Amino acid sequence: MRRGKAKGAIIGIGEVPTGRFQETEAIEFAMKSAKLAIEDAGINKEEIDCIMPTAAMFSGVFTNEMATGRMVEELGLTGVKTNCNIWSGGSSSSNSLKLACAMLAQGDAKNVLMVQAEKLATGMPSGQAGIDLFAFAGQSPEWEIPFGQNFSSLTALATTRYQYETGTTDEQMAAVCVSNRKWAEMNPHAFFRKPLTIEEVMASKMLSTPLRAKMSNMLFDGGSALIVTSAERAPDVVDKPVYVLGEGGSSTHFVFSQEPDMTRFGFAKAGRLAYEQAGLTAANIDVAEIYDSYPIYQVIAFEELGFCERGGAGEIFLRGDTWPGGKIPCTTDGGMLSKGHIGAGGSYSLLVESVRQLRGTTGERQVPGARFAIETGTGGTYVDSHATILGSEIP
């Protein structure tokens, strides 16, 4: 096997179930996930020399603790040289992995622990207070908030324009929720595991036309962690390293209305960069772990990354190509729509799932013979688009 092209390798993963855990503190999710990941990698905890936690939306205090070394002390990670929060919202895992690989290549780290925990369900107000708190997160207080902008409405704006340009129907958008739910039914870490139909999605409350309640993610508690090492070292440490083959990104706006094309965002560029680094194309990808906080973003990334022609994704999600057993399985942990939204954990979760799929350890939702996966993340009001290509081998 040629080992020149991989940027790094994931050798350990840890994840706690997504749900509502009133009595559990966020640090417990972080520590449990980190311990699972370290044990999964089979390394000594003292071998972790870099920690990249990420911020949590529910608590500035917890975020500050993670930034200032609580994990180092609590877990006795005495070998740590660098503890540094990496935070870009839902793309935090993409940026952390990129920086981890750079540090590994530079010789500044040997084993990087990426870790994330959130308490969005039980650590924050719920009901209208929760709507208010999240409504203004990441929105421009000068150019958007005074007009009533919120996460549902901005997502609805992207959806309206996308459907106008492509002719995609409401039912086809609803099919994304159904597709993700079919995977979540088989994921013990997912919150929503009951079967879902198009009719149920379409009968749910209208939030902001054409976006309905069941097309919206819900907020939960949870956490996850990964251990990254160099591609050269990985095969000596674990039997099944998962290689980081390509990474691409594109930062396209800050204020949502200033996005030059909210029917595409930056996923085409992100994908092109990642495919180039990996030396692969969409045709080589066995599983697409695409960020899905709402159907529109999953549909757009699916198309822009080359899995179908523009405007074709809706029909593909509807006819089952992305479902278990389908031609291009997509978002196989159920995504934020069915597993649940745990902040930066949205894309962390998909990275963990990519590793499981490429190791062949996902049980009944395993994509047979999966060798290459693409994973995406996007932060804030979809300000940046990231694509990461992973492989069980180096092509």
Place this chain on the structure above:
Amino acid sequence: MQIPDKPDPLVNNWARPFWDGTREKKLLIQLCSDCKKHIFYPRMVCPYCFSDNIEWAEASGKATIYSFTVVESNAPSPFVPDMPFVIAVVILEEGVRMLTNIVECDPHALECEQAVEVTFVKKNDEFTLPQFKPVSAT
């Protein structure tokens, strides 16, 4: 439910002329003196050519709807009494994009690419919001 006041725009220093303008029923956007491109929202430097030579210009107020949504539920508290109301991204004749509300309309009869024009809606003594209405409405 106690309805809090709608939030005032949190104004950046260099954007102050925009809000002074709306109070006078003028839609002022920026124009780069060097590359001659219109700019919105107001910037300290031209985001196209990096020039510091930026002037203010009055926009025509004519625009088309790029996208829109009718907010029917789960609005932030201050906007709950307004539901259903329309949030839209419009593209001004000068080429810049702006988030706004479409008012004086049948929310469910709106369409992408529909022509709209600015209307100034006074919020309080300090702030007037530039909102838009269909051109057919008089």
